[in-house]
Amino acid sequence: MIDFGFDKLALIGAVALIVIGPERLPKVARTAGHLMGKARRYVAEVKAEVNRSMELEELKKMKGQFEDAARDVEQSVQQEVNSATQAFDQTWQSIGGEGSSYEPLPPSYRHPGKKWRVKRGAVPLWYKKQQGVRRHVQSGAARVARFRPSSRSSRF
Secondary structure: OOOOOHHHHHHHHHHHHHHHOOOOHHHHHHHHHHHHHHHHHHHHHHHHHHHHHHHHHHHHHHHHHHHHHHHHHHHHHHHHHHHHHHHHHHHHHHOOOOOOOOOOOOOOOOOOOOOOOOOOOOOOHHHHHHHOOOOOOOOHHHHHHHHOOOHHHHHO
16 A cells, blocks of 8 residues: 655645644545545455455365365275175185075073062161061052951950
8 A cells, every 4th residue: 555654644634634724624634534444345255255266266176175085985885796796706716605505593592680560679677677667568458458457456
């Protein structure tokens, strides 16, 4: 951009003060500053756009390189898989894999060996007994019968 020294700026300011006048000079200076700001923003936008286009070109170039590398890897893997398949087929042919009547046995049932009906509590039985916790479930009738006073002792 244009390089202005202090002496050049002072000369421009003096000429502007004489030509424009002291009443309109602040308004003109504000307008000039506003236009300079717009110009700087425009130049910055152009620079950013150029940088983005350069980065985009670099990314396209890198994308092409990665695609080529991926294609090469895919081809080499496919070749290895094909060669392994051929070797397996040859081995299978040599042991008579086509005509053999080998069928694996169906899986037989094996009991898992777990006791499903046994309750396994986290609290030990001795602790439940000590605290008076019920350990067995009783029906309502059994509970009433358990706590009903006997008929012989209640009469006397």
